[in-house]
Structures are given as structure tokens and as C-alpha cells.
Amino acid sequence: MAGDLLVEMGSRGAAALLAASRHEFDAALAQRGAQAPLGFPGTNYFLPIANALLKIEVRTLGECAQIFEETEKLCANKPARNSLFIDALNGVLNKGIAALLMEEVLAALSYQSGSHPQPGCAGFLSDTLLRSLGVQLVDGRIAGIAVLLGPAKDDTSAVTLVRDLQSRNIVSIIAGSAKGTSLSEQLARSRVAVSLENYIIPVGSDYLSAIYAVNWAIRAPLTFGGLKSGAWREILAYERKNVPALVVLLGHVDEVIVATGLGALAMGFPIVSDLDLPQVGKIDTTLYEAIVTEKDYTKLAARCVEVRGLKVKIVAVSVPVPYAPAFEGERVRKEQLHVEFGGKHGRAFEHLTLSEMKDIEDGTVTLVGPDIDALAGGQLSMPLAIEVEVAGRKMIKDFESILERQLHRFVNYAMGLMHVGQRDMVWIRISRDAFSRGFRLRHIGVALHAMLHQEYSAIVDKVQVSIYTRAEDVARLLPAARRSFEERDERLRGMTDESVDTFYSCTLCQSFAPDHVCMISPERLGLCGAYSWLDGRAAYEITPTGGNQPVAKGNLLREKEGCWSGINANVASLSHGKVAAISMYSLMTDPMTSCGCFECVVAILPEANGVIIVNREYTGMTPAGMDFITLASAVGGGTQTPGFLGIGRLYITSKKFIAAEGGLRRVVWMPKELKESISQRLHDRSVEIGDPDFASKIADETVAVDAAEVVCFLKKAGHPALGMEPLL
Ligand code: SF4
Ligand code: ZN
Secondary structure, eight states: OTTHHHHHHHHHHHHHHHHHHHHHHHHHHHHHOTTSBOOOTTOSSSSHHHHHHHOOOOOBSGGGHHHHHHHHHHHTTOOOGGGOOOOTGGGTHHHHHHHHHHHHHHHHHHHHHTOOSOTTOOOSOOHHHHHHHHHHHHTTSOOEEEEEESOOSSHHHHHHHHHHHHHTTEEEEEEOEETTEEHHHHHHHTTOOOSGGGTEEEOOSSSGGGHHHHHHHTTHHHHTSOOOTTOHHHHHHHHHHHOOEEEEEOSOOOHHHHHHHHHHHHTTOOEEESSOOOOEEEOTTSSSEEEEEOOOHHHHHHHHHHHHTOOOOOOOOOOSSOBSGGGTTOOOOGGGEEEEEETTSSOEEEEEEEOOGGGOOTTOEEEESOOTTOOOTTOOEEOEEEEEEEEOTTOOGGGHHHHHHHHHHHHHTBTTEEEESOGGGOEEEEEHHHHHTTOOTHHHHHHHHHHHHHHHTTTOSEEEEEEEOSHHHHHHHHHHHHHHHHHHHHHHHTOOSTTOSEEEEEOGGGGTSTTOOEEEBTTBOOTTSSOOHHHHHHHHHHOTTSSEEEEEOOSEEETTTTEEHHHHHHHHHHTTTSOOOOOTTOSSSSOOOOOSOOSEEEEEEGGGTEEEEEETTOOSBOTTSOBHHHHHHHHOTTOOOTTEEEEOGGGGGSTTTTGGGTGGGGEEEOOHHHHHHTHHHHHHHHHHTTOTTHHHHSBOTTTOSSHHHHHHHHHHHTOGGGGSOOOO
């Protein structure tokens, strides 16, 4: 069998890893002692692979000993604890799992000694990053994750491969170096921007760092899938089914890499390589082929898609620069700037309106004023107005803002373009590179026209774009645009849960959290912060069979808690019977479930008879004695946890925010940054509840991160929560 050589190499590699990690471990033990802390930063999952597969929680060096015990069993072809054992390929994949476990220990030791993360590399990928990439996987912006090991055959091939992956929305995680170079260096030499925003994440220049891709992937089933540590069968099945990752092995292979590769196969991640490896077809743990060779770099990315069965949404937009979501987060720095609009130096706005079918011509892009090749010497800024007119039989005024919000993405998708902000606060930059490739202003219109059709064909029949670059035109058009922004805001403000009889369900996150349902109402947006009631409604119009469905409220069961018969029946069915009822406005009685995407966590603080709210960006300790990550793990996974709630930021200032428990008045603590980010809304809502100074009564980390001190502050500030009905 072709795989014999691999079995042999892999076995030797696993044995070598076992010996090496034992050696390092013993040395560390002698030097630092068993009590020395061991782990990775920014995770709640200890050493994630050992935790996920073996339910071992390592906090100290000494606790690693258990991992060695289990690894030895696996290397000897015997089941480890929880009867972890994989039958496929005559059991050799167990050695692969052993290799991963050992590499994770080695990586943790590297963190302990300070040799990881390596300069310019991400190293261990935090839980926060897991979540942000996870959200993009759910909504299809990311099609897959390729772990690129080793250097490409030359610099040009490196660029070809990575650009092809980017344009297919595949994230590249890069590790390893051979023959004196690495893929990261090859990209740097070719001046490809290497960053998370560009979907390129170098985790390390050694091969060991590849483990950071694996112990990132293994947290997905725990974070999003509601699976418990130790449930290795379900976890591995989840990896195969829900984590679209694969390995691309380039330029170099050795025994340890083969052992690691077997570990990848055990997780369902196939291997595509430019080397002459023995070819292995489908095995029990993979969906399709297990090992495939492709020497033509122009075909490599396409092979990846095929072998892992990735679902790639290719966007065909005829602009002279690469165009894909992978370029969305790319910055255009000053040194690369050809021209900019808005921002500090000029006036720019964008505005999308509904038109009559008869009044516009589909696909027309008009530029009024000079283009970007007519800049006077040294001129770097121009005024800009982008007016988009949309018509469609199903298009309604309420969808204007939703479509307009997409302009941000659609402009950013072009390589070399940067778009920040919205409405009359936009700031757009075009790079010299994009300009020299032939990008001109009309291409913005071309992209908007193509993308609005592509993504919103159900409501959009015609799109016409006009671009203005003369200051007098921009000044003339701006007042009308501002009026329409205000009107929209006014309409939204007037919308209440009582004013509609239909809410929208969102099950987009079920690919990660299978039983989770967000119920979205006008006054409570989805917990990820990305879906409002209007978004739900538009999404339903666009894809009637999609993840957002209208739900008739039905009979009102309990007004204060926000409990309706129709909502309950729907949640019960969408959660596959796991959740029988939810209260839209309660923290304590049947609260809504959370997946992993929430912007903030609300948690009860019994000492203060109130609640704290923590945003994801806050890394410090909270008065509840838990940091965000620990709180998040108490909330996530699609189960109901009274006293804890994952929410979108904007819900905090809604009239319906935990109304059953007394609403905003219950909030006793939140991080300063969170408070500031919603300060205007917080102020407005404070006035509404008749306590204009309320915001200043909420403690933050500059006041206290300890419950007793918070209470002390609240007393001094005269915070209303202390006098409210007991929460418990
Ligand atoms: Fe996921 Fe809820 Fe956001 Fe939908 S609204 S994408 S289910 S978090
Ligand atoms: Zn989610």
C-alpha cells in the first residue's frame, strides 16, 4: 500500500516527538518546578487539544504528566482515556493525535521559556480571534482555512498561491521554514501585506507553530458547538464537518511533519502538497481524498477547494484589481496613498435611495467632475459624493439603509481600496498600486452595481450610480442626503416591539451552535450586533428559505418578561426541543440562549443587587470575579443560563433591556470603554428614565473591579439598584 512509507515515517516521527517533549519537559521541571504555571494567553481552554480530546486541564507544568501517560498509550496503539482510539488506517492516526498532543506541550513550554511567539508572528491564536473568524465562517465571508507549511518553490509562486487563496476567501495560516526561507519571507519580499485583515496569519517560522492552527480549530466545537471536553468522537466529527480546514504542505517533509500530518488527517483535514507524496484516497476521517499532490501552483488553490469540499462564493466584478472579501480589512497607508476622500482633509458622503423603475437605467455609472488621474501636483485629497439609486419590485424604503451599509464592504473588497465609516462620515482611500493597475472612480460604481445585483437580486432590479468630485456639487447634494439620514433614524426610533406582530428568528449560527436561536425584535437586536429586525426582514425577502424567518408573536403570555406563545413554539422547534420557552426581556426567567458571537455579556452581581455588562474587548477582571472569557464560557453554547446573557451592544439602551428586572437601572458596572462607546445613547436613555446623571452612577474598572468596592461606590453615588426589589 502506498501509505506504508507514511505509516513508517509517521510512527518514527511520533516517537521522536515523544522523546523530544519528554526531554524538554524534564528539563523545564528541573528548572522551574512542578508548580510553575503553564498555558497560553487569551484562552479559557488550557492546552486546548489535551482539554478537548482528553479532558485534561493543565494549569501547571506538573499537570502535563497526565498528557504523557495518554500519549504513550496512543503511540503504543492502545486506547487512551475516555477510550480515545481511532480505527482508520490500522490505527496509525492515533500516533498523529499523539504527535499533536506532544507538539502542544512543546509549544506551551516554548511560551513558558519565551521562545514563542516568534518575532512578527501571531503564535497562539486567542479565543477572541477564534470567535471573530468563526463569525465570518458562519456568514460565508470565509470559505475555509488553509494551513500553509513551508516555503513555496519561489517568491512568485508564493504570491500566486496566497492571492488565489485570498480571492477564494480562504484564510492562510502560515508556519514552517526550509531551505533558508519561509512563505512569510517570500511574501514580504514580494510586498504582500501579511496580516489578519488580509486573511494571512503567520503563526511562526518553525514547524512546531503549526500546532497553533490545530489548537485553534479544536476550540470551535467547544465554543460554538456546545460540545463538552472529552467528547472526542463528537469533537472530531465536528472538525470534519464544520471546520473547513486543510493542510498545504510545501517544499519539505520529514518524519515529524508526517506525524503531524497524520494528526491533521485524524481531525478530518486533508493534505495538499507540491511534493511527491504517496497519494491516499478517502479514509474514514476525511470527507474526500486524504493526501493529494499538485505541483502546478496556479492550480493549488482550486485543488484545496475541491479536496476539502469548500463552498466558495466567487465574486465576478470587472474592476482592474483583485476583488474579494479577503481584501476587506486591508488598510491603505499614507506611503501607499494615491488619493483620499473625506476623513480629516475633505468632505465626502455616500447615499443610497429608492427610485422608480422607470427613472433609472441599470448599470449606468456617471462621473461628474475630474477623475483621479487629474490630480494637481501634490494633491492627495478630493471631495466626493456617491449617489446610488436602486429600484426593484420588492424594494422598499426601509431597505435603503441596509443596502447603503453594504457599500462599506463592496468598496473595501477591491484590493488597494480602503473604506471607513458611512453616510457623511466616510473616508475612502485609493492606493498607488490600485491606481497604476488602472483603477478609476467609475470602477467604484461598477463594483457597487455588480455586488448589489449579486447579493440582493431578490429586492434589487436596477442600480444606477453617480459619482461627484466637484466641491460645489458635493455641497449642493449633501443637505438632501442628511435629511434622508435623519428621516431614517426617526423611523427606526419610532419602531417598537408593540408596533409589529412579527419578530424574526435567526439561525445562522447553528452551523456552530446547533441549537441556538436568536429572536430579533425591533427593540432587541441579535446578540452579535449585526442583525436588527429590519435586517432580518430584508434577509427574509432576499432569501425566503434562509436563516431569518418571520415569527408571529402569537398570544401574549407574560407582558413584563416579553413572553409570547408563537415565539415559544418557534424557539422550541428551531432549537430541536432543547429550549421550551424564552423571555425576550428577562435575564432571570427563561433568558434567550447565546451562541458564541455576543458583543457583550450581562451577568448578575448579587452583592450589588444589579448586573454588570462586559464587552469582548475588555481583558481585565470584573467585579463578578471572572474576566470576559470566563463569563463567556458560562453563557455560550446555546443553553439557557439564568443570570447570564449574551447581547448586542445596542440592546443596552433599549427600553426593553432586561425590562423584567427593572431595565437599565440594574446596571451597576461596565468597562469605561463600553460606557464611552454608547455614551450618547446612554445619556438619552438616562434622561428617559428620569435620572439624567445615571451614567455617572455606573461604576467602571477605574473605580473598582471588586464587588465590595463597587457597592461602596454605588452607595456614595446613590445608585438606584441598591433600593430595587431583590434580584435573587
Ligand atoms: Fe448568530 Fe444571532 Fe447574529 Fe444570527 S443574530 S448571526 S444567530 S448571533
Ligand atoms: Zn453566533
